Amino acid sequence: MKVLKIALLGFGTVGEGVYRTIQSHGVRLEEVLGKKVEVVAVLVRDKEKARNISKDLLLTTDFDEILNIPQLDIVMEAIVEKEPGFTYLKKAIQKGCHVITANKEMFAHHGKELLELAEQHYVSVGFEATVAGGVPxxxxxxxxxxxxxxxxxxxxxxxxxxxxxxxxxxxxxxxxxxxxxxxxxxxxxxxxxxxxxxxxxxxxxxxxxxxxxxxxxxxxxxxxxxxxxxxxxxxxxxxxxxxxxxxxxxxxxxxxxxxxxxxxxxxxxxxxxxxxxxxxxxxxxxxxxxxxxxxxxxxxxxxPTASAMLEDLGQLSKISKQYDSKSFSVKTNKETRRAAEYWLICNVKKKLLHPAIENVERLKNGTSIINADEKVVEKVREQYPGMEYFKIIGGYNEINRSGSTSLTATL
Ligand SMILES: NC(=O)c1ccc[n+]([C@@H]2O[C@H](COP(=O)([O-])OP(=O)(O)OC[C@H]3O[C@@H](n4cnc5c(N)ncnc54)[C@H](OP(=O)(O)O)[C@@H]3O)[C@@H](O)[C@H]2O)c1
CATH class of the missing domain: 3.30.360.10 (Dihydrodipicolinate Reductase; domain 2)
Structure with a gap:
């Protein structure tokens, strides 16, 4: 049976989690992917650190050694900051490897370039772990x-x-x-x-x-x-x-x-x-x-983060052929209706005056709740130095004069 060869970049919290989960879930991965999955190399910054890692794999600080691995299939990246992760993933894609990353800072800055490059080289980019960890x-x-x-x-x-x-x-x-x-x-x-x-x-x-x-x-x-x-x-x-x-x-x-x-x-x-x-x-x-x-x-x-990266790995069997960066965009409803919102206003001791706002409730300590559009609230702030404002969603307890409370629905 063909072996799917993986290189792991980074062996911190996330990298080690991926390594350990591949060990513990090897059989399941083989069922999903139809191939045995093997971590053949790990790249770190400091080779001397003690790590719980197999002696049989390549542990290196030199990315060229990773690129030289024959028939490397996938590079999984969990390094910090934009570089060197971006450069490494670009080179991996150019070599024809699928890549999977958890590095949100790098991907927020360079995701578009990586997706376009991957499309040219017919490989995929997995990035589930960059947003909300284990939440798919x-x-x-x-x-x-x-x-x-x-x-x-x-x-x-x-x-x-x-x-x-x-x-x-x-x-x-x-x-x-x-x-x-x-x-x-x-x-x-x-x-x-x-x-x-x-x-x-x-x-x-x-x-x-x-x-x-x-x-x-x-x-x-x-x-x-x-x-x-x-x-x-x-x-x-x-x-x-x-x-x-x-x-x-x-x-x-x-x-x-x-x-x-x-x-x-x-x-x-x-x-x-x-x-x-x-x-x-x-x-x-x-x-x-x-x-x-x-x-x-x-x-x-x-x-949780390893789970997201391994789900990307599991998707490889389905998406490697049909992956294309344009499929990540959709049209949106142009006619999004906007209506006034509720805001908690702080640090303004007097009644807020503006023709487009309704003072729904004045509270203690210079706080009040108003109903207005955000643009209006921003304008009002120019008049009241030190004013802070926070949007309210999901309803609040209206405190009426008798001191009892009732729930007011907001947008
Ligand atoms: N931690 C989380 O829960 C989480 C969740 C989602 C996404 N992420 C993202 O995942 C990435 C990794 O996070 P982490 O928490 O695992 O970080 P971490 O524990 O600090 O581990 C970083 C790893 O990257 C290696 N590294 C750092 N700079 C390097 C370089 N220049 N060349 C080669 N290796 C280098 C380090 O090597 P040494 O071991 O030799 O120092 C270490 O193994 C980050 O981008 C983070 O934003 C993290």
């Missing part, structure tokens, strides 16, 4: 794209931010304490800026928008904000209204242009993201036929 959102979108048009995608795409927000609410911790706990538990890096400032979620949104809308989302298209401005006081105030802060990345197409955001949003209990807690990720897709679908699951970690 890429495959789901591919399935949906055949007939449905995607109207909108939104997701809780950064588990570290979601963990911090959950801890702040449940345990009444400060942002700094919750971040410290995330670092202790290994959910956040020593330098957590990519996670808490929204960059990581933005990379994933770039990848999702390209699949769903066939367009590359750019930094300049959207405002990227993280969770660093969320205080425990704000979290508590939101809780009183029946709302939870979630860090949400979203993208939709309006008149042929992509419109998106990456920022904290207040979520009411009728929204599927309300109950997404801790390091979980979730993605909600609105298709014009199917309506709203939400997938949730582990957004990171050794085995």
């Amino acid at each position: 959102i890429i495959q789901t979108l591919r399935q949906l794209l055949n007939v449905n048009r995607i109207n909108k995608i939104q997701g809780i795409l950064n588990g570290t931010s979601n963990f911090i927000l959950s801890e702040m609410r449940e345990k009444k911790q400060s942002f700094a304490d919750a971040l410290h706990l995330a670092q202790e538990k290994g959910y956040a890096e020593n330098d957590p800026s990519n996670d808490v400032e929204g960059t990581d979620a933005f990379y994933k949104l770039v990848i999702l928008s390209k699949i769903a809308f066939g367009q590359q989302l750019d930094w300049s298209d959207i405002n990227v904000a993280g969770i660093t401005k969320i205080t425990s006081e704000l979290v508590e105030e939101a809780e009183e209204l029946g709302l939870r802060f979630k860090h949400i990345a979203s993208v939709e197409q309006e008149n042929g242009k992509l419109k998106g955001s990456v920022k904290p949003i207040l979520v009411g209990r009728s929204h599927p993201f309300y109950h997404i807690e801790g390091v979980e990720n979730a993605v909600n897709v609105e298709g014009d036929i199917v309506g709203s679908i939400t997938l949730q699951g582990p957004g990171a970690g050794m085995f």
Whole structure:
């Protein structure tokens, strides 16, 4: 029986997870692929590190040694940062290897080039693990794209931010304490800026928008904000209204242009993201036929991420012949109806004055809830220096004068 030869680039959390799962699930992979799967080489930065790895395979720091392996079939990449991963995968594709990557930073920047190059060389690029870890959102979108048009995608795409927000609410911790706990538990890096400032979620949104809308989302298209401005006081105030802060990345197409955001949003209990807690990720897709679908699951970690990469491997038997980068784009409903939205406004002690807003509710501590279009809210902020605003989705508890609460439906 022919052996499918794999080279693994990176042997950290993800690379080791892939290696161990190939060992433990070899029989199943053979059933799916019709071939025995073998890791023949591993590329790392430091060869001297102790690793639990077979002595029979090639352990190297030199990518040329990988390229020289005769009849190498697949290169699976789990290195950090854009380079050297991009250069290595380009060379692997040019050599005729299928490639599978977990590297979202690299893929958000260079995915288009890799897909086009792969098309020229009749090989495939798997990238399920770049978005939401073990949640099979890429495959789901591919399935949906055949007939449905995607109207909108939104997701809780950064588990570290979601963990911090959950801890702040449940345990009444400060942002700094919750971040410290995330670092202790290994959910956040020593330098957590990519996670808490929204960059990581933005990379994933770039990848999702390209699949769903066939367009590359750019930094300049959207405002990227993280969770660093969320205080425990704000979290508590939101809780009183029946709302939870979630860090949400979203993208939709309006008149042929992509419109998106990456920022904290207040979520009411009728929204599927309300109950997404801790390091979980979730993605909600609105298709014009199917309506709203939400997938949730582990957004990171050794085995969930390995699972996504191995599912890409399992797809190889089906897609190697018919793969083409254009199949990742779909047309969207041009006539997306927009209506006014509800917003929590903070740090404005007086009544907000603007002809296009309705002050739905004035609360304590300079906060109020208004009903307006986002463009109007942005204009209003120019008048009120220091004003912060958070979108509300999924309903909130209206606090009437008698102090009792009732649920108000929002858009
Ligand atoms: N961790 C997750 O849960 C997760 C989930 C989804 C996606 N990802 C993505 O998967 C990738 C890997 O993440 P990870 O958590 O596994 O990272 P990691 O634990 O830091 O491991 C990185 C691996 O890459 C190797 N490496 C780094 N720079 C290299 C270079 N210049 N040349 C060759 N090898 C190099 C390292 O070698 P040494 O071992 O010698 O240092 C290490 O084995 C990242 O792009 C990440 O964004 C991670």
